[in-house]
Amino acid sequence: xxxxxxxxxxxxxxxxxxxxxxxxxxxxxxxxxxxxxxxxxxxxxxxxxxxxxxxxxxxxxxxxxxxxxxxxxxxxxxxxxxxxxxxxxxxxxxxxxxxxxxxxxxxxxxxxxxxxxxxxxxxxxxxxxxxxxxxxxxxxxxxxxxxxxxxxxxxxxxxxxxxxxxxxxxxxxxxxxxxxxxxxxxxxxxxxxxxxxxxxxxxxxxxxxxxxxxxxxxxxxxxxxxxxxxxxxxxxxxxxxxxxxxxxxxxxxxxxxxxxxxxxxxxxxxxxxxxxxxxxxxxxxxxxxxxxxxxxxxxxxxxxxxxxxxxxxxxxxxxxxxxxxxxxxxxxxxxxxxxxxxxxxxxxxxxxxxxxxxxxxxxxxxxxxxxxxxxxxxxxxxxxxxxxxxxxxxxxxxxxxxxxxxxxxxxx
Numbered sequence: 006x007x008x009x010x011x012x013x014x015x016x017x018x019x020x021x022x023x024x025x026x027x028x029x030x031x032x033x034x035x036x037x038x039x040x041x042x043x044x045x046x047x048x049x050x051x052x053x054x055x056x057x058x059x060x061x062x063x064x065x066x067x068x069x070x071x072x073x074x075x076x077x078x079x080x081x082x083x084x085x086x087x088x089x090x091x092x093x094x095x096x097x098x099x100x101x102x103x104x105x106x107x108x109x110x111x112x113x114x115x116x117x118x119x120x121x122x123x124x125x126x127x128x129x130x131x132x133x134x135x136x137x138x139x140x141x142x143x144x145x146x147x148x149x150x151x152x153x154x155x156x157x158x159x160x161x162x163x164x165x166x167x168x169x170x171x172x173x174x175x176x177x178x179x180x181x182x183x184x185x186x187x188x189x190x191x192x193x194x195x196x197x198x199x200x201x202x203x204x205x206x207x208x209x210x211x212x213x214x215x216x217x218x219x220x221x222x223x224x225x226x227x228x229x230x231x232x233x234x235x236x237x238x239x240x241x242x243x244x245x246x247x248x249x250x251x252x253x254x255x256x257x258x259x260x261x262x263x264x265x266x267x268x269x270x271x272x273x274x275x276x277x278x279x280x281x282x283x284x285x286x287x288x289x290x291x292x293x294x295x296x297x298x299x300x301x302x303x304x305x306x307x308x309x310x311x312x313x314x315x316x317x318x319x320x321x322x323x324x325x326x327x328x329x330x331x332x333x334x335x336x337x338x339x340x341x342x343x344x345x346x347x348x349x350x351x352x353x354x355x356x357x358x359x360x361x362x363x364x365x366x367x368x369x370x371x372x373x374x375x376x377x378x379x380x381x382x383x384x385x386x387x388x389x390x391x392x393x394x395x396x397x398x399x400x401x402x403x404x405x406x407x408x409x410x411x412x413x414x415x416x417x
Contacts (some may be wrong), residue, residue, distance in 0.1 A: 006250075006356050007181055007183050008139060008183050008185065008247050008248070009247070009248035009260045009262065010179050010182045010183065010246070010248065010260060010261065011245070011247075011248050011251050011256075011258035011259075011261045011262070011416055012243050012244065012245060012246075012248055012258060012259045012260050012261075012262065013094070013095075013244050013245075013246045013256045013257070013258055013259065013369065014088075014089040014091070014092040014093025014094075014095070014242075014243070014244035014360050014414075015088075015089055015092060015095040015241070015242070015243055015244070015253050015259065015356045015359065015360070016063070016079065016086055016087065016088030016089030016090075016091075016092065016238070016240075016241070016242040017029075017085055017088070017119075017240070017241050017305040017356060018058055018059055018081045018084050018085050018086035018113045018195075018238050018239045018240045018241075018344055018355065019038065019056075019237075019239040019240075019346070019353060019379075020038025020039065020040075020055075020056035020238070020239060020343055020344060021036065021038040021058060021342060021343060023058065023061060023084070023089055024097060025092065025107040025356075025360075027033075028135065029357075029360055030377075031342070032339060032343075032368050032377065033247075033343055033366065033368070033389045034389075035342065035369050035371045035387060035388060035389065036300075036342060037220070037221035037224070037236050037341070037342050037371060037372075038053065038056050038057075038237070038342055038343055038344065039054055039056055039220040039221055039223050039224055039237075039344050040054065040055070040056075040057055040059070040143060040204035040220055041053060041054055041062040041217075041220060041343075042054060042055050042057065042204075043057060043059070043200065044057060044200075044325055045199075045200065045201055046201075047201065047204065049201070049205075050201065050204050050205060050208060051208045051213070051215050052204055052207075052208045052213035052214060052215050052217070052233075052235075052236075052381060053384065054214070054216070054217055054220040054223055054235060055124055055199050055204070055235060055236050055237060055238075055344065056235060056236065056237025056238065056239070056326075056343055056344030056345075056346070057101060057199060057237075057238065058081070058238055058239050060390075061077075061081075061084075062079070063075070063083070063084060064358040065084060065087075066083045066084050066087045067080060067083060071150075071196045071240065073339050074140070074141060075114075075141065075146075075150065076115030076117055076118040076141045076146075076197065077112070077115075077117055077197035077238075078111050078113075078114060078115055078116075078147060078195045078197040078240070079115065079141070079147050079150055079195070080198060081144055081195045081196075081238070081239060081240035081349075082147035082150075082151060082193070082195040082240050082242070083110060083147075083150060083151065083154065084240070085193065085195070085240040085241055085242040086109075086151050086154075086155075086191060086193070086242040088242070089191070089242035089243065089244050090155065090191070092244075092364065093244040093246070093256065094254070094255075094256055095189065095246075096165055096254075096256075097155055097156065097157075098204070099364045100186070101189065102155070102156045102157055102158055103158050103159070103200055104159060104187050104188040104189060105155075105157045105158070105159050105188070105189040105190070105191065106152075106155055106157060106158075106159025106160035106161055106162075106178070106181060106186070106187045106189075106190050106191070106414045107128065107148045107151045107152045107159070107161045107177045107190070107191045107192075107195055108148065108161075108162060108163070108164060108174045108175075108177045108181070108190060108191075108192050109147045109148040109151060109163060109171075109174055109191065109192065109194060109195070109242075110144070110148075110163050110164035110165060110166075110170035110171050110173065110174040110193075110194040110348055111119070111144045111147060111163065111170060111194055111195050111196055111348045111349070112165065112166075112168065112170050112194075112347040112348025112349075112403075113144075113196065113198045113199070113203075113347065113348065114142055114144035114146070114194055115141045115142030115143065115144075115146065115197075116142070116198050116200060116203065117136060117137065117197060117200065117239075118135070118137070118141035118142045119142045120134070120200060120202065121202045122134050122135050122142075122329050128129075129348070130401075131183050133234065134339045138273075140210050144163045144165055145163035146163060146290070147195050148161050148162060149161065151238070151341035155191075157191065159181075159186065159187040159344050160181050160187060164177060164194075165348070166319050166349070166403050166405065166406055166407040166409075167347070167348065167403030167404035167407060168308070168310075168345070168347055168348065168350055168402060168403035168404065168407075169308065169351055169401040169402060169403035169407040169408065169409045170347075170348035170349075170351065170400060170403065171192075171193050171194025171195050171241065171348055171349055171351040171352035171353075171355075171401075172351030172352070172355065172399070172401035172409035172411060173190045173267075173351070173407070173409055174193060174194055174351075174352065174413060174417075175192045175193070175243060175262070175351065175352060175355055176265040176267065176409060176411065177192075178191075178243075178245045179245060179262050179265060180188035180265075182245055182246070182247050187252070188246065188247045189244065189245065189246050189247070190241060190244075190245040190246075191243075191244060191245075192242070192243050192244075192245055192352070193194065193240065193241045193242040193243050193349070193352040193363050194240065194348045194349040194350075194351065194352045195239070195240035195241075196237075196238055196239065196240070196346050196347045196348045196349040196350075197238045197292060198236065198326070198347060199236065200239065201211070201337060203236070204236060207236060207304070210275065211236060212233050212234070212275075212306045212312065213233045213234060213235065213236065214231075214232050214233040214234065214235050214311065215232060216232060217290045220235075222372050223235050223311075224311045224340055224341050224342070224343075224344055224345075224372065225311055225314050225368060225373065225374070226307070226309035226310065226311045226338035226340060226341050226370055226372075226373070226384075227309060227316050227320070227338065227373055227374035227376055227377055227382075228372060228373050228374060228375055228376065228377060229375045229376065229377040229378070229385050231313065231316065231375070231377075232311075232313075233309045233311065233312055233346040234276045234311045234312055234340070234344070235340075235344035235345060236344060236345060236347070237313070237343055237344030237345055237346045237347075237398060238346065238347055238349075239346050239353065240274050240352075241352035241353040241355075241356050242352070243352060243355060243356060243359075245262065246258075246282065248261070258416040259359045259360065259362070259416070260358070260362045260363060260414065260415060260416055261410070261413065261414045261415075261416045262340060262413055263295040263296075263297075263336050263396075263409060263412050263413065263414045264291050264292070264293075264294035264295030264296075264411075265291060265294055265409070265410070265411055265412070266286075266287040266288060266289065266290030266291030266292070266293070266294060266298070266408075266409070266410040266412075266414040267287060267290065267291075267407075267408065267409050267410075268283050268284075268286035268287040268290060268408045269270065269283055269406045269407065269408065270282065270283030270284075270406030270408065271283070271406055272402075272406055273406065274404060274405060276314055277286075277292060277314060277315050277318045277319070277402055277406070278318065278406070279317075279318050279322040280318065280322075281318040281319060281320075281322025281323075281325060282320060282322070283402070283406055283408045284308070284318065284322035284400060284402055284410075285322040285323075285325045285326050286408065287400070287402075287408035287409060287410040288322065288323070288326045288398065288410045289326055289379070290410070291410035291411065291412045292326070292412070294412070295412040295414075297396060297412060299326065299327045299328065299330045300330045300333075300397055301395075302327070302330075302334065302394050302396050302397065302412075303321060303334065303335060303392070303394035303395065303396060303397065304334070304336070304337075304358070304361065304367055304392075304394055304396075304397040304398075305334060305335070305336045305337075305340075305397065305398050305399070306337060306338075306354045306355075306357060306358045306361075306368070306397065306398070306399040306400070307319055307323075307336050307337065307338045307400055308338075308350075308354075308400040308401055308402045308405060309338035309339070309340060309370075310338075310340055310345045311338075311345075315402070316338075316353050316377070316380055317377065317379040317380060319400065319402070320336075320379065320380045320382055321379075323336065324381060324382075332382075332383075334380045334382060334383065334384070335367050335385050335392065335394075336370075336383060336384050337367060337368050337369060337370045337384055337385040338370045338384070339353075339354055339357050339368050339370075340354075341369075341370050341371045341372050341373070341398065342371055349406060350401065351409065352398070352410075353402035354399050354401070355399050355411055355413070357399075358397050358411075358413055359413060360378055360417075361397065362395075362397055362413060362414070363396070363415070363416075365391065365392060365393055365394065365415075366389050366390065366391050366392065367385045367389060367390040367391075367392050367394075368385065368389055369385050369386065369387055369388050369389050369390070370384040370385055370386055370387075371387060373387065375388040394415070394417070395414060396412065396413070396414050397412075397413050398410050398411065398412045398413070400414070
């Protein structure tokens with residue numbers, strides 16, 4: 006019999022709040038975290054808004070030396086993980102540390118460290134380049150410093166698959182526990198890519214919203230007036246635990262992970278397949294792995310980023326997979342509030358899906374004022390909706406055609 010895996014702790018750092026409580030409360034109020042950029046001067050850019058984490062203070066977890074040496078994406082990861090471990094109630098004694106691993110991803114890693122080192126080289130020469138470039142920019146360093154801080158000796162590595170990164174991390178953590186490689190896995194993702202060069206690149210692709218005059222309305226998945234996604238930063242950590250281990254210590258699971266589906270578009274480096282074939286393949290595989298029928302699913306946390314092609318293709322994929330039941334599904338895009346956290350998005354949205362199951366409420370899709378005729382599902386427009394339900398899925402679709410669907414069940 007396969008070992009069952011539950012989520013027993015969540016920690017968040019997002020544009021909506023610097024912990025789980027503040028983020029969840031803002032999400033339930035339908036508040037947008039999109040603001041004018043303050044981390045650098047964006048005046049030369051076409052897109053001058055983002056999902057910033059403002060007033061972030063890593064000193065709650067890191068000492069001054071660590072904060073200087075750790076890239077911002079690592080700082081986010083450490084703060085989110087500290088909260089997740091605390092909320093899980095885990096007592097990490099020597100025996101449990103041997104049975105606890107870390108799989109933690111990032112799409113782009115320590116970009117600010119890399120850019121800073123290049124600026125130092127150009128301005129002051131090789132002697133001023135930080136010796137911490139490799140350890141500050143490598144994508145696996147969030148997983149590394151988490152394991153060092155809490156002395157976790159189980160499997161330790163990073164996943165990298167663009168916007169599907171942290172969904173893959175959770176999937177791998179789930180499989181590690183199922184196989185018996187660990188009893189507890191610290192999983193998630195972190196991203197800190199708000200910089201002039203990153204924004205310019207995405208904007209030149211035509212990917213970003215330019216609704217600079219009303220930032221809170223810029224991310225509008227499924228709306229006919231959507232004009233691109235809004236880049237965001239932050240992190241999410243989820244503590245996954247083998248069910249009997251969680252029960253033995255009296256933990257209260259937030260939700261159970263019951264299956265994973267992964268697939269490729271094999272279509273384009275950035276655009277999703279217009280017919281939604283890859284996303285549909287991932288959802289079907291998640292249903293099969295979970296032993297679910299289409300009608301068992303009540304809610305989908307969609308990947309929908311507020312792009313013209315992406316939202317329509319995902320909506321089409323949902324209709325292909327769920328057929329007549331699609332009209333009875335609730336679907337929402339929480340990116341309407343958080344913006345798009347790239348490699349951290351999957352973990353943030355898995356956390357939201359688990360919380361939705363635990364609290365029996367559906368997060369809204371804000372800014373859905375004029376639904377696109379190509380997007381014809383129930384998107385929980387504008388306001389959160391109380392609803393009794395037992396099964397949900399969350400989709401993550403990344404550049405390179407990477408698709409991941411995680412299936413979750415209410416724990417009762």
